[in-house]
Amino acid sequence: MKKRKRKSIFGKLQRTPKWKKEEFTEIEYEPTTVKELLTEMKDISELIIDLAYSAVLFDNDEIAEEVKYLEVRMDKLNYDIRMISMMAARTKEDAEQLAGILQIAEAAESISNAAGDIASLLTLKESTRPILPKLLSKADEKIFRIEVLAKSRACNQKIGDIKVESETGMRIIAIRRGKYWIYNPQSDTSIKAEDWLIIRGTDAGYEDLRKFLKGQLKVLE
Amino acid sequence: MKKRKRKSIFGKLQRTPKWKKEEFTEIEYEPTTVKELLTEMKDISELIIDLAYSAVLFDNDEIAEEVKYLEVRMDKLNYDIRMISMMAARTKEDAEQLAGILQIAEAAESISNAAGDIASLLTLKESTRPILPKLLSKADEKIFRIEVLAKSRACNQKIGDIKVESETGMRIIAIRRGKYWIYNPQSDTSIKAEDWLIIRGTDAGYEDLRKFLKGQLKVLE
The missing domain is CATH 3.30.70.1450 (Regulator of K+ conductance, C-terminal domain)
Known part of the structure; x- marks a missing residue:
């Protein structure tokens, strides 16, 4: 089997991998490194929690909608990071490193799902929604x-x-x-x-x- | 059955419920309303995500330890909020309201568990930990x-x-x-x-x- 020369699985990939071009031609932008994917997942997990609580506390459907967009984006990123990790792992050491990274990615997805669960309370009919604005401190x-x-x-x-x-x-x-x-x-x-x-x-x-x-x-x- | 006169399940309970006094005498402080419990769960879920990413990105065991403390605290709060909700629900309307609140509480606990999963990467031996500091932007x-x-x-x-x-x-x-x-x-x-x-x-x-x-x-x- 011919070995490809690779600098680092964490470094910048120069070209979009072939499977991406084939499968995701409809998507304009693809982060191309684990670093980019993981950075965006971290950013989303911090933002989405904030938005989810805000949506229910202020009964704001628009913000709940943003939570849904971010949740979909997170799913996509998690799919990409799994794909890129499996394609990248060549040795046991690679696999160990990447397993850790996938653990973070899974956790980020759990966070985004939990935020989605919070925001989805707004889809309940008025009478069954918990009365949350009362729980707010005035300073919020x-x-x-x-x-x-x-x-x-x-x-x-x-x-x-x-x-x-x-x-x-x-x-x-x-x-x-x-x-x-x-x-x-x-x-x-x-x-x-x-x-x-x-x-x-x-x-x-x-x-x-x-x-x-x-x-x-x-x-x- | 004798009905107790109650103002609101969301209002301040004047006294610590009896089950609490009996079961948790070793714990000094107990939030006594759903509002207090849920507010603290919201605060923890925002803080814990921040700490968890920071712990792995900066390879900081002390911060990972704080994540663990907060995770334990969140478990306790979730237990309390379930107990207080079940004790409080008397009517179908109460139950619907409280089911929504428990949905937020469960989500908050998922968030804290996910943060724990992230921080637990620090317990891996050095060679298998993902090389995360490289993923940081310098401005962080x-x-x-x-x-x-x-x-x-x-x-x-x-x-x-x-x-x-x-x-x-x-x-x-x-x-x-x-x-x-x-x-x-x-x-x-x-x-x-x-x-x-x-x-x-x-x-x-x-x-x-x-x-x-x-x-x-x-x-x-």
């Missing part, structure tokens, strides 16, 4: 979802430049852009038209930011 | 655990007064005090001798704060 900030319209001046601006946090007290915790997600965006992350921003903050801050992102306010101040 | 801050010694000037001071965050850039994300936990402590939370602080930040900030909490530095500046 809400999580909101806002779509950026093309006519907003936020488009193609960096988060830091439009001063979202200093002017409104709202913090953008994630951005969904088509099928991509950006977790914990930084001040140099640009906002694009049709982005869905996941934002944490108060009702007052939300109102101003919503108007700005819908193009009804020229500037945040 | 670490999580540390520091015990406050009685001789430190931090004792009986409020977090805001000793300026932890502004002087060191470190953020205290939780405090373990004996069997109690304080999640997301605020600037008016006091620090006590023998507290274990769970702190997020950089190596440089950690060194100063550690010396201060061990009494080797008189003041943070």
